[in-house]
Amino acid sequence: MGGDHGLRASLPAALKSLKAYSDLELILVGDGSLINQSIPIPNEFASRVSVVHTTESVSMDEKPSRALRGMPDSSMRRCVELLKENRVDGVVSAGNTGALMAIGCHLLKTIKGIDRPAFCAAVPRLDGVTFLLDLGANLECNPAQLHQFAVMGSALSSSVSGNENPPVALLNVGEEHIKGNKLVKEAAALISSDLGLNYVGYLEGGDIYSAKADVVVCDGFVGNAVLKACEGTAHYIRSYINTLLKNNNLLKLYAGLGRFFFKETFESLNPDTYNGASFLGLQGVIVKSHGDSNDNSFFSAISLARKEVKGDIPALIANHMNERNN
Amino acid sequence: MGGDHGLRASLPAALKSLKAYSDLELILVGDGSLINQSIPIPNEFASRVSVVHTTESVSMDEKPSRALRGMPDSSMRRCVELLKENRVDGVVSAGNTGALMAIGCHLLKTIKGIDRPAFCAAVPRLDGVTFLLDLGANLECNPAQLHQFAVMGSALSSSVSGNENPPVALLNVGEEHIKGNKLVKEAAALISSDLGLNYVGYLEGGDIYSAKADVVVCDGFVGNAVLKACEGTAHYIRSYINTLLKNNNLLKLYAGLGRFFFKETFESLNPDTYNGASFLGLQGVIVKSHGDSNDNSFFSAISLARKEVKGDIPALIANHMNERNN
Numbered sequence: 001m002g003g004d005h006g007l008r009a010s011l012p013a014a015l016k017s018l019k020a021y022s023d024l025e026l027i028l029v030g031d032g033s034l035i036n037q038s039i040p041i042p043n044e045f046a047s048r049v050s051v052v053h054t055t056e057s058v059s060m061d062e063k064p065s066r067a068l069r070g071m072p073d074s075s076m077r078r079c080v081e082l083l084k085e086n087r088v089d090g091v092v093s094a095g096n097t098g099a100l101m102a103i104g105c106h107l108l109k110t111i112k113g114i115d116r117p118a119f120c121a122a123v124p125r126l127d128g129v130t131f132l133l134d135l136g137a138n139l140e141c142n143p144a145q146l147h148q149f150a151v152m153g154s155a156l157s158s159s160v161s162g163n164e165n166p167p168v169a170l171l172n173v174g175e176e177h178i179k180g181n182k183l184v185k186e187a188a189a190l191i192s193s194d195l196g197l198n199y200v201g202y203l204e205g206g207d208i209y210s211a212k213a214d215v216v217v218c219d220g221f222v223g224n225a226v227l228k229a230c231e232g233t234a235h236y237i238r239s240y241i242n243t244l245l246k247n248n249n250l251l252k253l254y255a256g257l258g259r260f261f262f263k264e265t266f267e268s269l270n271p272d273t274y275n276g277a278s279f280l281g282l283q284g285v286i287v288k289s290h291g292d293s294n295d296n297s298f299f300s301a302i303s304l305a306r307k308e309v310k311g312d313i314p315a316l317i318a319n320h321m322n323e324r325n326n
Numbered sequence: 327m328g329g330d331h332g333l334r335a336s337l338p339a340a341l342k343s344l345k346a347y348s349d350l351e352l353i354l355v356g357d358g359s360l361i362n363q364s365i366p367i368p369n370e371f372a373s374r375v376s377v378v379h380t381t382e383s384v385s386m387d388e389k390p391s392r393a394l395r396g397m398p399d400s401s402m403r404r405c406v407e408l409l410k411e412n413r414v415d416g417v418v419s420a421g422n423t424g425a426l427m428a429i430g431c432h433l434l435k436t437i438k439g440i441d442r443p444a445f446c447a448a449v450p451r452l453d454g455v456t457f458l459l460d461l462g463a464n465l466e467c468n469p470a471q472l473h474q475f476a477v478m479g480s481a482l483s484s485s486v487s488g489n490e491n492p493p494v495a496l497l498n499v500g501e502e503h504i505k506g507n508k509l510v511k512e513a514a515a516l517i518s519s520d521l522g523l524n525y526v527g528y529l530e531g532g533d534i535y536s537a538k539a540d541v542v543v544c545d546g547f548v549g550n551a552v553l554k555a556c557e558g559t560a561h562y563i564r565s566y567i568n569t570l571l572k573n574n575n576l577l578k579l580y581a582g583l584g585r586f587f588f589k590e591t592f593e594s595l596n597p598d599t600y601n602g603a604s605f606l607g608l609q610g611v612i613v614k615s616h617g618d619s620n621d622n623s624f625f626s627a628i629s630l631a632r633k634e635v636k637g638d639i640p641a642l643i644a645n646h647m648n649e650r651n652n
Contacts, residue, residue, distance in 0.1 A: 061502075126569055136499045171551060180465065181465040182466070204551075205551035205552065205555035205557075205558060206559075206561065209561070209565075221548065222547065222548055224499040224531065225530075225552050226555040227531065228530045229552040231532050232531060232532025232534060232556075233532075233535070233556045236535040237563060239452060240452060243452060254583070257580070
């Protein structure tokens with residue numbers, strides 16, 4: 001029950017998701033007395049919620065190695081243990097990403113055929129979402145890993161969208177086949193010869209918002225920089241408009257009117273709706289919520305984890321990898 | 327006089343810049359009869375404009391090698407020759423980037439100490455601009471090249487902003503010193519030990535809009551993906567709002583009112599204002615305007631080239647490199 005805002009965000013999100021999904025049961029893992037002192041759980045949900053008390057919590061700047069080896073009773077580790085013991089079907093955390101990755105890899109192991117898990121998030125489009133991976137779990141990749149990312153992203157996308165052959169692209173500096181570095185060119189050779197994938201070629205950074213591909217693959221350094229640049233741009237545009245508003249009463253009135261008339265419409269632009277990144281390739285569902293998640297964005301992360309559990313994404317990926325190895 | 331919109335964009339931009347800068351003289355290079363048939367040059371500017379006729383033009387999908395070796399009378403090559411012959415102080419082109427890079431490198435050569443030119447653009451911030459480089463001229467870099475990019479970006483930034491010690495950062499997946507891949511860590515060691523640079527450490531993709539650094543350095547693959555992702559996000563937000571407007575008459579009226587009241591304010595958000603990317607590291611000023619430049623954005627590129635000529639950026643970079651080699 002971590003993240004920058006702790007229980008203030010995660011508990012309201014838990015209640016909201018119990019209300020939204022009647023099939024959902026939750027185990028809240030963390031400081032039991034703090035959890036019990038916070039918002040009381042309404043009686044109608046009591047049978048679907050339990051609390052597991054832990055004595056340690058991994059801070060946002062903790063070294064992953066210490067979180068893994070030196071904190072046996074952390075809430076994060078306990079969550080992943082519950083998953084390994086099949087007492088839960090999925091884990092959602094807003095805590096330290098590196099620690100979650102280290103604990104997940106160590107306890108759950110990767111799916112056969114997957115070298116390392118990848119970090120994957122959905123980017124909104126006018127007509128759906130694009131799954132972008134890797135987002136920073138693997139800063140130096142080889143072509144075989146990018147191929148594995150393509151298989152995993154394709155499995156997730158097909159499960160979420162229902163399209164069995166989602167278009168898959170490689171992120172590159174241009175669309176022409178002569179473009180790119182050695183990694184991208186070698187990955188393109190591997191991915192394009194995989195008949196189980198609907199490979200559509202190279203895409204550029206701005207095309208993640210287009211319908212050209214539902215899955216866009218890149219190494220974790222590039223994916224991390226691109227995703228944060230997208231978030232930074234959206235944030236910059238918001239700040240710019242807010243600065244204009246501050247200095248102009250007529251604009252302030254205009255914006256107030258807009259908020260009043262079109263509240264629902266503009267809320268669909270809210271990035272909280274798309275929060276939640278998946279660790280793909282592990283033998284279990286783990287979703288990472290943004291560190292500064294509020295209750296709405298944490299709720300989105302819980303919804304994503306539920307979707308992945310329903311689609312049994314780890315089994316789906318395992319099947320896809322099996323087909324390729326046989 | 328190329329780019330997607332050809333003379334329709336570049337000629338009005340030329341006239342606009344002659345009007346804006348009384349010290350500016352222009353040589354228009356391209357199909358002379360087409361140029362003369364287009365917008366007539368007003369008498370007041372006639373003494374500051376001349377036309378150099380060429381018989382070939384490099385198309386946007388031409389191979390750089392053919393543009394370099396097989397087209398001796400292309401307008402692009404002629405421009406760079408004029409620069410080499412000191413008949414002009416700078417070149418602006420909206421044409422084929424790869425061809426411009428190849429011709430520039432071949433005819434002008436790089437500054438002593440610079441292995442390869444870098445492609446650099448200004449990203450707008452609330453309080454200034456951030457120079458981001460490389461943007462795709464060098465897809466695989468070594469640490470020494472990132473160090474050279476830092477020196478060149480710093481020279482450009484200090485000349486444009488007047489701040490003699492602009493803060494310089496390396497783009498990374500996190501700000502902590504343990505973060506990053508081998509390239510970034512080795513580059514950080516080189517750049518941080520260069521006392522002529524105001525190195526401030528690592529920045530993440532979204533921080534290019536913050537005042538933490540005026541120069542952000544990365545390899546060309548990452549920079550290209552990041553810049554295009556920024557443009558893609560801005561474009562997505564615009565498209566999203568336009569889609570809302572199409573389906574809602576009340577919103578349409580609201581937006582119309584906004585455009586009417588706040589025309590000038592919203593125009594300052596126009597990306598055309600920031601158009602123009604510099605080839606840094608060549609022995610001469612070359613500015614690349616976006617392929618789909620209109621007259622306003624092409625004008626911005628001419629303004630940037632003028633600024634670089636005034637600041638004699640190639641000499642400034644040469645001095646900086648000399649200091650380091652002695």
